[in-house]
Amino acid sequence: MNNLSETTVQELQSRALVVREHCIKMSTDGGCFLGASLSCVDLLNYLYSEYLNVSTENLSDPNRDYLFLSKGHDVPALYGVFAERGFIPRERLQNHLKTNDSIYWHPNRAIPGVEYHSGSLGHSLSVAMGVSMDCKLKGQTNKIVVVLGDGECNEGSVWEGLLVAAAHKLDNLVVVVDRNQFQANMKTEELIPLEPFGSKFEAFGWNVLGCDGHSYSDLHSAFSSIKLGEGKPTAVIAQTVRGKGLPSIEKRADRWFCNFSHEEVDALLNELHTQEKANIQSEVIIAR
Amino acid sequence: MTYEELLESMVGIDKRIFVMTAENRAAIRNLPGKIGGNFIDTGITESTLVGMAAGLALRGNIPVAHALATFLTLRAFEFIRDDVGIPNLPVKLVGAVPGFLSDGNGPTHQAIEDISLMRGIPNMNVFTPADEQELLLGLPHIIHSPAPWYIRYNAMKPIYDHNNTFEIGKAEVVAEGKDITLLVYGFMFSETLKAKSILESKGLSVGLLNIRTPKPIDKDAVLFSALSSKLLVTIEDHFLTGGLFSIVAELLTLNRVAANVLPIALEERWFKPATLPAVLEYEGFTAEAIAEKVFNKFQSLN
Numbered sequence: 180m181n182n183l184s185e186t187t188v189q190e191l192q193s194r195a196l197v198v199r200e201h202c203i204k205m206s207t208d209g210g211c212f213l214g215a216s217l218s219c220v221d222l223l224n225y226l227y228s229e230y231l232n233v234s235t236e237n238l239s240d241p242n243r244d245y246l247f248l249s250k251g252h253d254v255p256a257l258y259g260v261f262a263e264r265g266f267i268p269r270e271r272l273q274n275h276l277k278t279n280d281s282i283y284w285h286p287n288r289a290i291p292g293v294e295y296h297s298g299s300l301g302h303s304l305s306v307a308m309g310v311s312m313d314c315k316l317k318g319q320t321n322k323i324v325v326v327l328g329d330g331e332c333n334e335g336s337v338w339e340g341l342l343v344a345a346a347h348k349l350d351n352l353v354v355v356v357d358r359n360q361f362q363a364n365m366k367t368e369e370l371i372p373l374e375p376f377g378s379k380f381e382a383f384g385w386n387v388l389g390c391d392g393h394s395y396s397d398l399h400s401a402f403s404s405i406k407l408g409e410g411k412p413t414a415v416i417a418q419t420v421r422g423k424g425l426p427s428i429e430k431r432a433d434r435w436f437c438n439f440s441h442e443e444v445d446a447l448l449n450e451l452h453t454q455e456k457a458n459i460q461s462e463v464i465i466a467r
Numbered sequence: 468m469t470y471e472e473l474l475e476s477m478v479g480i481d482k483r484i485f486v487m488t489a490e491n492r493a494a495i496r497n498l499p500g501k502i503g504g505n506f507i508d509t510g511i512t513e514s515t516l517v518g519m520a521a522g523l524a525l526r527g528n529i530p531v532a533h534a535l536a537t538f539l540t541l542r543a544f545e546f547i548r549d550d551v552g553i554p555n556l557p558v559k560l561v562g563a564v565p566g567f568l569s570d571g572n573g574p575t576h577q578a579i580e581d582i583s584l585m586r587g588i589p590n591m592n593v594f595t596p597a598d599e600q601e602l603l604l605g606l607p608h609i610i611h612s613p614a615p616w617y618i619r620y621n622a623m624k625p626i627y628d629h630n631n632t633f634e635i636g637k638a639e640v641v642a643e644g645k646d647i648t649l650l651v652y653g654f655m656f657s658e659t660l661k662a663k664s665i666l667e668s669k670g671l672s673v674g675l676l677n678i679r680t681p682k683p684i685d686k687d688a689v690l691f692s693a694l695s696s697k698l699l700v701t702i703e704d705h706f707l708t709g710g711l712f713s714i715v716a717e718l719l720t721l722n723r724v725a726a727n728v729l730p731i732a733l734e735e736r737w738f739k740p741a742t743l744p745a746v747l748e749y750e751g752f753t754a755e756a757i758a759e760k761v762f763n764k765f766q767s768l769n
Binding site: 298309310342343 | 517519524546
């Protein structure tokens with residue numbers, strides 16, 4: 180395995196900063212699920228920049244790698260990455276929640292790069308398994324990645340899928356869990372504890388890896404060590420922080436869905452770059 | 468030829484066709500081993516079955532997914548709606564032992580809201596073969612249709628030689644009637660055909676429409692029967708709400724056609740679990756019971 184060069188890490192970090200700016204700008208005029216988006220910015224940025232063989236050149240090539248965003252409410256992070264990877268023009272993000280485009284709170288295939296729509300939790304794993312099985316049957320060597328939320332793992336269909344994926348030896352399939360420790364309005368461990376999380380996957384017949392989901396070198400060493408084609412699917416549990424990058428909303432149960440004023444967005448953009456806490460007055464929205 | 472022999476031959480010609488099952492193998496028990504990787508059993512997992520079928524379809528395949536009709540349409544409903552309906556993928560869902568065919572299983576296994584649920588999903592279509600002959604007749608059309616379909620599986624031996632011209636959205640006009648038209652789909656076709664003879668023996672002119680695809684409905688055939696008969700009768704092993712009676716009522720209302728309609732369906736109840744003949748007897752769905760209800764209704768109109 181080659182380590183990421185210092186230059187590459189710096190590039191990834193600069194891109195992540197821009198993606199976070201995109202997310203923050205979407206948290207007004209209707210708002211978005213900002214906390215859940217910021218936790219997986221680095222993860223998605225890493226995957227699309229370093230791990231996945233998918234680019235504007237091969238979006239319709241059946242041999243491309245696939246990514247399914249199962250926790251669809253973090254779509255601002257995905258679209259932010261898409262804008263920076265050239266899948267969509269950056270200006271298009273300004274159409275968030277406007278009827279002249281299809282940029283809303285969950286992913287859909289009207290946006291180039293989105294493999295499948297999501298929204299209802301616990302669906303994309305099985306859809307990805309169908310794609311995975313077809314790719315295997317056709318003798319392809321591409322990767323199928325599914326990003327799950329940790330709260331999403333309350334859904335029975337996730338565990339049903341994990342069981343069936345192992346039974347069918349879907350060894351081109353990689354599940355990544357954005358382990359930000361929160362489900363909608365609660366800490367996961369205070370509502371439906373998931374730990375010991377990794378050993379649950381292991382018991383279901385999966386290879387399990389862990390990493391710091393905000394460290395590019397750590398993400399790289401985890402993903403580089405995945406063994407595809409050896410009979411088992413792989414799960415990567417990426418430890419992340421809800422609201423990462425904005426100290427005033429980090430790790431807060433009440434900052435899942437956010438709809439800020441324009442002034443607050445400006446203050447948060449400043450906070451992103453300076454880490455000086457913004458003064459947020461907007462009422463807490465308990466969604467779901 | 469049987470259902471599974473037809474599937475085997477279709478897979479032989481077109482490798483995009485996948486036969487899938489949530490460990491419901493009754494109709495396809497001989498296929499594993501014969502069609503290689505094109506047979507996929509996901510275990511007792513209806514939601515995963517439908518999700519995987521969507522994934523296969525996303526890659527350009529035509530999955531034909533089998534499960535018990537209740538578990539398929541109820542437990543996996545959201546997967547059907549979200550992962551097949553929204554993206555309009557050509558997944559074919561085959562519901563086993565629908566309606567009265569669940570005979571002795573009890574209410575958990577009675578798929579008698581399946582038509583209602585499936586037709587309520589945008590893009591989804593519904594095929595309700597009257598018997599094995601019609602199942603085999605329609606299957607290639609359904610599989611090669613670019614749309615998602617729910618197949619209310621029924622491979623009972625036929626008692627009638629069907630019109631072998633199958634067209635999606637066209638009912639089979641068994642007969643036209645000046646007094647009464649019986650509208651039926653699926654398993655209840657055979658009893659209804661016998662009921663027709665009983666009514667004719669009483670001197671009535673009786674039509675029979677075999678609704679092969681409740682969605683898309685044959686609007687012209689239904690409206691023509693409403694205009695040309697004095698009484699329409701809908702017969703179905705389904706709840707009264709959401710099935711053929713509802714479809715007919717919607718059509719008549721939308722087209723400002725007034726008609727006498729007698730629905731024969733399960734009104735606000737599950738049926739008594741028993742052997743199939745006993746179910747029909749107890750619930751009043753034998754040819755004789757149907758003919759009697761229809762005859763009495765027709766008499767009351769005059």
